[in-house]
Amino acid sequence: MLLYLISKLYPNKIHIIQLDNRPAHQNLSLSIPDQIILLFQLSYCPEVIPILKSSAILKTLQK
Numbered sequence: 001m002l003l004y005l006i007s008k009l010y011p012n013k014i015h016i017i018q019l020d021n022r023p024a025h026q027n028l029s030l031s032i033p034d035q036i037i038l039l040f041q042l043s044y045c046p047e048v049i050p051i052l053k054s055s056a057i058l059k060t061l062q063k
Helices: 002-009 050-062
Strands: 015-019 036-040
Touching (some): 002 015, 002 036
Parallel strands (some): 015 036
């Protein structure tokens, strides 16, 4: 599994992986190593989704 590979390659680091709230990313039976933190973003979060941020800038410029 990729998460265990990452934790073995970098055992002395904490890894934060940002995920959206898709059902596929919310598997409750997933085993996560201690060095991995899963951070779930909000449903609508233009600050972290570049295409949404750029569309917000374009809308502002159109006014």
